[in-house]
Amino acid sequence: MTTPKKASDLFVECLEAEGVEYIFGVPGEENLDLLESLSDSSIKLVLTRHEQGAGFMAATYGRHTGKTGVFLATLGPGATNMVTAIAYSQLGGMPTLAITGQKPIKHSKQGRFQILDVVAMMEPVTKFAHQLHSGDNIPSRVREAFRLAEEEKPGATHLELPEDIAAEDAFTQPIARSVARRPSAETKAVRQAVEAIEAAKSPVLVIAAGANRRMTSNMLGEFVEKTRIPFVTTQMGKGVLDERHPLFLGCAALSAGDFCHRAIEDADLIINVGHDVIEKPPFFMDADGAKVIHISNTTAEVDPVYFPQIEVIGDIANAVWQIKEAITPQDTWSCGRMLEYRAADVAHSDPLEADTRFPIFPPHLVRQVRGAMPDDGIICLDNGVYKIWFARNYTAYLSNTVLLDNALATMGAGLPSAMMSAMLYPDRRVMAICGDGGFMMNSQELETAVRLGLNLTVLILRDDAYGMIRWKQANMGFKDYGLTYGNPDFVKYAESYGAIGHRITSSEHLTDVLAETGNTPGVHVIDCPVDYTENDQILNH
Structure with a gap:
C-alpha cells in the first residue's frame, strides 16, 4: 500500500513534476497548508503586492518559455483580483495555471463569509476550471490543467484547492508529463x-x-x-x-x-x-x-x-x-x-522621428528607445496610445522582444511583464514602457522588483490623462471631460520604494538618461512628459 502523504505535499510534488520553477502570488489563510509544502520544495514563491501583478508575471513566463506560469491567491477577493490577468493570458495565448484556496467544503463553520463560486466565475475565461474534491484526484487534475494550458491555442487554467482537502491524506503519486506532437497538415x-x-x-x-x-x-x-x-x-x-x-x-x-x-x-x-x-x-x-x-x-x-x-x-x-x-x-x-508603400512609410516617418520638441514627440520617443536597446533587449508595453506608435514604428529584431497586449489590451501589465522578463533574462536589457495611467494601476510592484534585486527600466510616458480615450473623445466630437488627473512626483515615488528616479527635461536629456539606466544596475523609473496633440495629423496621412 502506498504510504499516505498530506495532499498539499502531493500537490507540490505534482507541480515539481511539471517543471514549475516559480509561483507568483498573494497567499491567504486558505493557502497555508500549500505554503508549508512549498517551503520544503524546489519551487520559489515570489510574493507580489497584488494578484494582478502575480498573474501578469505568470503569463509572461508562459509567453517567453511556452511552459505554464503558475500563480496563487486565496478565495473571494483574492480570486476576483486574478480575473483580469487570467483573461489576459487566455486571450493572449499564454499558458497559465491559477490556483485558489477555499474554505473547507466538507464541514464549513463560517457560513458564506468570503465565499463565491470561484470555479463558475473562472469557467468563461479559462480552458479548464476545477475544484479538487479529493487529495487522490490531485495528480490527474494537475496533469490535465498543464496539458490544456500548453496545448494550442495556449491559455489559462484554474484549480481550486480547499483547505480541508489540502490537509487530508492522499495515497496517489504524480503523473509524469506525456509526450505529444501536433498533427501535420494534410x-x-x-x-x-x-x-x-x-x-x-x-x-x-x-x-x-x-x-x-x-x-x-x-x-x-x-x-x-x-x-x-x-x-x-x-x-x-x-x-x-x-x-x-x-x-x-x-x-x-x-x-x-x-x-x-x-x-x-x-x-x-x-x-x-x-x-x-x-x-x-x-x-x-x-x-x-x-x-x-x-x-x-x-x-x-x-x-x-x-x-x-x-x-x-x-x-x-x-x-x-x-x-x-x-x-x-x-x-x-x-x-x-x-x-513602394514601405518606402513611402519610411519617408513619412523619418522627419517625424527626428523632431526633438519637448514634451517628447511620440515618433522621436520610439527612435530614442530603439537606439538605446540592444538587439536582444526586451520592451514590455502597457496599454495606451503610445502602443500604436511602438507597434508601428519600433523595429523588432527578434521574437518576443516586443511584448504587447493586443488581445485583452488591459492596462497595468507593463511593469509586471518587464519584471518577469528581467527575472528570466538577467543578462538582457529590459524596459517597461507605461502610460502614467497604466503604471499607477500596478505601480506597487516596484517594491517587488526592488526586493527581487531586478535590473530594469520603467519609462513612464506622462500626459496627466487617460490619453487614448481622451484622443478618441476629441475625434468623436465630444467635449474634453472626465479623463484628466493629477500624478505623484514619480521621482520621489520611485525613491520611496528604493528605486532610482529620473525626470526628463529635454529630448537630449532623455538620450542621456536612457544610456545611463542601461549601464547602471537596479530599478530605474523615468518620468518622461509626452506630447500627443498631433496624433491625428500624423496618423491620418
Missing part, C-alpha cells in the same frame, strides 16, 4: 495552397499571433528567403521575423489606409499564418477581393470579414515547411508596388 491542403500561391500575381504573407512560436519563426524565415514574398505582421506577430528585412512591409497597428494596409490591399493572395480572432483584423475580405490561405493549428472562425478559401490545418511550422519545400518561386510574381 498533403492535399498543402498542395492546394502551393498551387494558389504559384498562380498568384501579387502574394503577400501576414504573420499573426499564432505564428509567434520559435519553430514557426525559423520556418517562416526559410519560406521568405526562398520565395521572396514580402510580409506584414500583426501587433502580436511582431518580431517573428527580423523587421530590418528588405521584404518587411510594416506592422498592422492602425486601421485601413495606413501604408502596410495599402500594401495588403494591393495583393491578390494573402497567406495568413497564425490568424487569431482576438486581434483586430489586419485586412477585411470581400467576395471580389484577394483570396486568402489560412494556415493555423485550428480551422478559421468565419465571420463577415474573414472567410478564407483555402485552409491548411495542423502544426504551423510543419505546414509552412511543407509549402516551402513544394513551392517553385514564380517570375510572374510582382510585389514592387508593395515595397
